[in-house]
Amino acid sequence: MIGLAFVLALAVGQAPVGGAASPPATAKSAAPADLAELTRRARAGDVSAYDALALRYLDGPDEDYDLDKALHWLKAGVAAGDPASMVDLGDLYLDGEGVDASAAEAAKLYQAAARKGYARAYDRMGLVYSGAEGVQEDFAQAIRWFRRAAAAGDREGMYDLAKAYQNGRGVAEDKAQAAAWMRKSAEAGFVDALNDLGDFYSDGYGVAVDHGKALALYKAAADQGSATGMANVAVVYHNGEGVPVDYAEALKWYKAAANAGDTDAYYRIGLMYEAGEGVKKNKDAALALYRKTAEDPDADQQEEAQAAVDRLEDELASRAPVT
Numbered sequence: 409m410i411g412l413a414f415v416l417a418l419a420v421g422q423a424p425v426g427g428a429a430s431p432p433a434t435a436k437s438a439a440p441a442d443l444a445e446l447t448r449r450a451r452a453g454d455v456s457a458y459d460a461l462a463l464r465y466l467d468g469p470d471e472d473y474d475l476d477k478a479l480h481w482l483k484a485g486v487a488a489g490d491p492a493s494m495v496d497l498g499d500l501y502l503d504g505e506g507v508d509a510s511a512a513e514a515a516k517l518y519q520a521a522a523r524k525g526y527a528r529a530y531d532r533m534g535l536v537y538s539g540a541e542g543v544q545e546d547f548a549q550a551i552r553w554f555r556r557a558a559a560a561g562d563r564e565g566m567y568d569l570a571k572a573y574q575n576g577r578g579v580a581e582d583k584a585q586a587a588a589w590m591r592k593s594a595e596a597g598f599v600d601a602l603n604d605l606g607d608f609y610s611d612g613y614g615v616a617v618d619h620g621k622a623l624a625l626y627k628a629a630a631d632q633g634s635a636t637g638m639a640n641v642a643v644v645y646h647n648g649e650g651v652p653v654d655y656a657e658a659l660k661w662y663k664a665a666a667n668a669g670d671t672d673a674y675y676r677i678g679l680m681y682e683a684g685e686g687v688k689k690n691k692d693a694a695l696a697l698y699r700k701t702a703e704d705p706d707a708d709q710q711e712e713a714q715a716a717v718d719r720l721e722d723e724l725a726s727r728a729p730v731t
Contacts, residue, residue, distance in 0.1 A: 443472055450481060458485035459492040475506040486517065491526035494518070498532060502540060511540035530557035531565035538568075538577070547578030558589060563596035570601070574613075587614030594625065602629035603636050610649065619650020630661075635668035642676065646685075655686025675701035675713050682720070695720045 443464055449457035458481045465478035479500070485493025498517035501510045515536050521529035534553035537546045551572055557565020570589035573582045587608055593601035606625035609618045623644050629637025642661035645654045659680060665673035678697030681690045698720065701713035 443468065450484075455485065455488045455490050458482070458488065459490060459496055462493070462496060479506050486520075489524075491521035491524045491529060494521040495526065495528050495532055498529075502532075502536070509541065511536055511542045514540070515543070525560075527557050527560035527562035528564065530554075530560060531562050531568055534565070534568055547572075551578035558592070561596070563593045563598040563601070566590075566593035566596065567598050567601045567604075570604070583614035590614075594628075597632075599629050599632045599634045599637065602626070602632075603634065603640060606637075606640060610644075619644070623650065630664070633668060635665045635670035635673070638662075638665035638668060639670050639673050639676070642673070646676070646680075655680065659686050671701050671704040671706075672709055674698075675709070675716070678716065691720060691724060695724065 443461075446457050446461040446464055450461045462478040462481040462485070465472060465474045465481070479497075482493045482497040482500070486497055494517040498514040498521075499505075501507055501514040501517065503509065507513075515533065518529045518532040518536065522533060530553050534550040534557065536543055537550035537553065539545045551569070554565050554569040554572060558569045566589050570586045570593060572578050573586035573589065575581070579585075587605070590601050590605045590608060594605045602625045606622040606629070607613070608615050609622040609625065611617070623641065626637050626640040626644065630641055631637075638661050642658045642665060643649070645651060645661065646658035647653070659677065662673045662677045662680070666677065674697045678694040678701070679685075681687055681697065682694035683689070695717065698713050698716040702710055702717055704710050704713065
């Protein structure tokens with residue numbers, strides 16, 4: 409039987425059964441800022457380094473993660489009047505990360521940054537009014553903040569305005585406006601917009617279907633280290649969307665997505681092993697991958713994977729020799 413060892417081998421980039429290709433060279437993230445240099449600058453009183461140092465402790469290599477130090481430098485930045493620190497500390501309050509969750513406290517920080525003309529704070533205020541816990545939903549107010557952020561050139565504000573038009577929240581659904589603002593956000597390099605605009609071109613939402621543009625956008629997202637972008641590239645090659653079906657290329661990108669944290673990619677690789685698409689058929693390997701996906705906290709994904717686990721376990725058990 410092939411179990412968790414197979415899954416772990418895949419996760420660390422070793423070739424699993426069938427000899428899958430290595431992750432694509434484009435699947436990488438930007439090098440993090442130097443910790444020692446940021447620390448030196450921050451301790452010397454360089455306020456511009458406070459937020460960057462905090463983000464390094466939050467988002468840098470796992471061995472550098474330190475929530476207490478991140479909070480220390482964000483609070484120092486807030487005390488010094490740095491709007492970036494205000495927004496990033498607000499995000500921690502909004503998510504309840506290292507502090508008691510408080511949308512009200514987050515909103516105070518966002519408003520303080522907004523008063524300084526910090527565009528990212530406008531977008532965050534829109535998110536608060538979009539349904540943050542403990543805050544009355546007010547989509548009209550949210551749209552006003554998203555428009556303000558987008559007009560100021562904030563790429564996340566452009567994205568959230570695009571999603572509002574796409575979903576008809578606070579405004580009437582407008583495919584053309586959704587596509588226009590999604591394009592602006594993507595052109596500004598926002599990774600979620602790259603993926604979503606790729607979906608627009610794939611589905612013909614607000615734009616003409618163009619699988620070539622969709623693939624280019626997915627690859628651009630993958631270039632930024634987006635696991636979703638990598639998985640989207642894999643789907644294009646798996647299904648032959650505007651390109652010939654290429655199972656080897658699909659498997660390579662699914663593997664990259666799995667390594668980057670996309671649990672659903674394990675499920676997709678499992679499907680390929682179960683069907684023998686580009687690899688030797690191996691239902692034991694498929695079962696191990698389905699079990700890995702069934703651990704995902706997303707209820708829908710968990711349900712889909714667990715159904716595959718139950719189905720394949722029953723099938724393999726029925727074929728087991730009677731002793």
